[in-house]
Amino acid sequence: MKLKLKYQALTTSLFLCSHLFFVMEAQARPTVGFENNSSTQPTVTGGTTFSCIPQGNNYATVGQKxxxxxxxxxxxxxxxxxxFGEKYPPQxxxxxxxxxxxxAISANGGTMKNLLLTNGMVSNQTVICTLRQQETACNPNNTLFTxxxxxxxxxxxxxxxxMQIGRYGSSAGFIQETSGQVYVDLGDWENKVF
Structure with missing residues (x-):
């Protein structure tokens, strides 16, 4: 009986120590993403990172694996x-x-699969937004810009x-138009360029 009690106490202690270590380890990991609107640091999204980089006289939102x-x-x-207006220069x-x-990618489970780029209306303004599989229209939460x-x-x-996308500067095959509504399948883009 005494041996069984010592065994249970040792097992419980080891479990608590390993659980405490796991919690401390998980809390010590840095968060990945943007700290503020001016950051250009990439965010990890299912193996693809996105960042804003200078490209000649322009800037580009780029994906990289x-x-x-x-x-x-x-x-x-x-x-x-x-x-977009003068208060929004390229950078x-x-x-x-x-x-x-x-x-948007983070809200989509960290993947671009089934994520569409499209146009729509929000508050009587035309916007460009991303649509997840369960979404059917642009809204304030999925709007990229007005x-x-x-x-x-x-x-x-x-x-x-x-959408000057792809390795050869062409977006052919990624943009589809249906009754004036334009859709870009970002999952297809990711699969084809990587």
Whole structure:
């Protein structure tokens, strides 16, 4: 009986120590992601990281997997910034949208599978947003950015201009249009470029 009690006490002590170590280890791990809106640090998303980097006179939201070269998802140009207004130059827009894209992927379980980039309406404004599989329309939580009113009727064209994606600068095969609604399958993009 005495031996059995010592064995149970030892087992319980080991369990508690290992549990305490696990909790301490888990708390010691740094969080990955953005600390504020001006950060350009990448966020880990199912093996693909996204960051905002300078690219010539432009900025690009790029995706990268370990051991592979970065691939631009969206290129932010001074001309393209005219779609957003003067308070959003390419670098600012790149940082904001990269952060929102990482948040969308995180909300999608850390994967781009079944994640669409599209256009829609939120609060009577035309927006570009991401849709998860269970979502059917843009809303304030999935909006990446709002277009200026004069560009609202050209939202599909704006997406096409932004999506200078792929290794050869082409977005062919990633952009689909249905009744004026443009969809870019980000999961297909990820699979094809990596």
């Amino acid at each position: 370990a051991g592979r070269e970065p691939v631009p998802l969206i290129v932010w140009t001074p001309k393209g910034s005219n779609h 600012t827009r790149c940082q904001i949208v990269t952060q929102k894209l990482n948040a 277009l200026k009113p004069e560009n609202a009727s050209r939202s599909g064209e704006v997406i096409s201009q932004l």
